[in-house]
Amino acid sequence: MSVTLVVNGKSHTVNVDPATPLLYVLRNDLGLQGPRFGCGLGQCGACTVLVKGVAIRSCIVPVSAVKDGITTLEGLAKDGKLHPVQQAWIDEQVPQCGFCQNGQIMTAKALLDKNPKPTDAQIREGMNRTLCRCMTYYRVQAAIKRVVKVIAADRPEAEKEVVA
């Protein structure tokens, strides 16, 4: 059966079983390698992609359940400039092996889009189901806090005003 998907702003038509998990279509048919297989159970987050801004686990979502608005790690940079989350990951030198970092970055992006000023507790809660076996959690959290500062600095002055 043919399925049409819009990924990172580009439309693709593939001929696959509609029950195929989105992850395998992204990786094997569209040649995208940001999302990765870690568990196939929706437990670890290595396969995370954004669908209309929401972080989902592509290893347990059938390709037929999503159509457009899919963003993968490769789609975060705009006009050759890394997304602030990606830049913060470099500035904080977050990865060890890096295998899970797709999930960390995509989950952090969705978290920050929804809540640009998360508290430490909200960061822990929002990131908690995204696993890293190199245990880079401390640096991931530091990088998210760095992005929060960057977002605040980039906001127009009027928005920054806090009325006491």
Added chain:
Amino acid sequence: MTTFTKIPKQVEDVLENMGGTISRRDLLKSAGMLVVSFAAVGTSPVTPPASAQAPAAKSGPYPDPDFRQLDSWIVIHEDSSATFYVGKTDCGQGTGTSFRQMMSDELDVAYDKTTCIMGSTDITVDQGGSGGSTAMERDGWPMRRVAAEARRVLLEMGSARLGVPVGQLAVIAGAITVKGDPSRSVTYGELIGGKRFNVALTGNNINATTGVAAVKPVQELKIVGLSPQRYDIPPKVDGSLKWAVDVKLPGMVHARNVKPPVAGAKLVSIDESSVRGMPGLVKVVSKGNYVAVVCEREEQAINVAKKLKVNWEKPVAAPFPSSENLFNYMREVTPTSSAKQIVVGNPDNALADASKMIEADYEIPFQGHTAISPAHAMADPSNGQMTVYSNDMKSYGMRTGVAAFLGMPREKVRVVWMEGPQGYGRTAADDAGCEAAYLAKEIGRPVRVQWMRNEETAWDTKAPAFAVKIKGGLDAAGNLVALDYNARAADYNHVGYNEHDTVLIAQLMGIRRAKPAEGSAANPSEMYAIPHRRMATHVVSLPLVWETPLRTGNLRDPNGPQSTFASESFIDELAAAAKADPMEFRMKLLTASTTEDGGFRRARSIAALKAAADAYGWDHRSSPKPRGTGEILTGRGMAYAFRGQTVVAEIAEVEVNRRTGHVWVKRLVCAHDCGLVINPESLRHTIECAMLHSLSRTLHEEVQFDTEKVTSVDWNSHPTLTHADAPEKIDVVLVNGDPNPNRSDLPPYGAGEAACKPLLAAVANAIYDATGVRLRRIPFRAPRVLTALKAAQV
């Protein structure tokens, strides 16, 4: 038809286009440097089968690069940039960046004008890949020496070109200049860009490789000691890096294994009709108890593997006791081997005479690697050769193992190393590479093998379980006078390094080496001066020795976390019995007189303890502290150990919830002395993550099993550290406690594993400080902690 398999473009790009214009393989070939070293097979642990022994020299397209040729290590390009070829792999600790720093420094080229190629067996010399925290400590030395030799040769060439003695020349960033006359200069690129050095090196083995030039004194190193950002991080963050999981080849197919449902089960029959007609099925492959399915597409292979009906026969005897009964079994069973005891003085008499004698039993369960990515590999059998694309941290060992397993000459086998999930020993005993190669040979097409999550968590190699009993005696003044350490490790048939007769597929096919590896337990690694002590270690075996999911292998700092959890917890118990501050109690044992180690490691141990105490702001008092009245009890604990020459002291600050039993390690401090530091920032990150890896083992990880199979098979049944567990603050202090800290030959010591060692005990000691409850069994999951708190009426 070309002799060589077409490498995927992305790999080709990495291998061939590192700023130069000549092909790496062509360069080595034309230089005659791809020499066949079949005669040197004695250095390998594997005896090739008869079929592999017959062919003589030039028996395949992938002979070993010659480590005694400078061109095997360094290529200078026309623009004076350099590419370094090293026989290592990077498991995510940024070793590649550090290799570049060391070699750039010795060669005198700018760091950002260099690149580093690692771990592909046909184009990089065999330094064994990764393991044992040896990257800087051992393997960095030949890299530095060959880079120094290249600089020496280039200076001689520059001298001839400029007509000025070498002594009157200076080198800055790849440009040779006449001192006092900067208008007269020549660049490295102008001298040799794109051409060969043709300089022979010497050395009985690769670790001893050297030219004529000496390495620079530490004081002259300018790039070593800086913290350039890791070059591998941007492509990991923007999604452009090609990992071993990303390799695609024309005509490739996908395989999934079908594992025995019960340990030790025998295959009776396969009902192929159960999957006949399923989309994409290429073949069901089986030999002995090894079963795999091969399909055109990945999701098809997953579906077919699920549907395939296999008739298995359970073993008559239980393969192992359940994880609940493991430690009783280990204490009662007769050991398969016992190491020679280390005895100082007369520990039995001293214990009998002690004013106070205490003893304790510690239990550490099997713990798995449970890598974030299950095992995977791609194998290409084209043209009668075998190319394996793998994240194996010991790609060279895998090449030898695959060749022996398939009965192919080594020269027809190569392993192309690509990035993968953390190594930590799992990929030193990788399984997917041999499986992919076997299936590729069977099918005659490139095969990609990918293990599933439950398969990896159940069947990966495990760190052995330990049962440790320790007795200690204090004199009337509270001095430790006797220590009796007795450890048992369930480590029989410890899996080696990609060996053709121990890899899981070989075991399942019924291949058995004559004698299983004995395995080992471990002694404590501290420098305490104790007048009377005994250290005894034993290995025990579970009933099922082969084809077991409880097969042991190396896990980061093998045996160190287990033995140190016991020994450093016990030192704290002794300090508490003596009503002494645990830091001062240790310090007294370190400052007591001894001749051992010439004071070197001891002096550095003292420096590390002091640095940790200062960084934390250690309050000198005995443990436990007076118990608080609120829901959260807080405490601090410390532990120390060395690994090789690297000394580590760690302090943990905990919050224990007395209502739920939940433990949060709020703060961690590590004082770490590994001698010369190549990249401080990268080192700090590695140490942070090593501590958190051990924290995961402390709080969460345990392989659980009934008497048939492993039952902890995914992230729910086998929990790991999460974001919620991350400490609020981590401080890493890099210490140079060398008695002669400014020595010009200060060596780097290993750093990938040492920080794993003391953390478990530091947390246990902090929990004791907070609650007065001593936890002696890992892991400290909330229900276990709560039970212990309730039993002590906390």
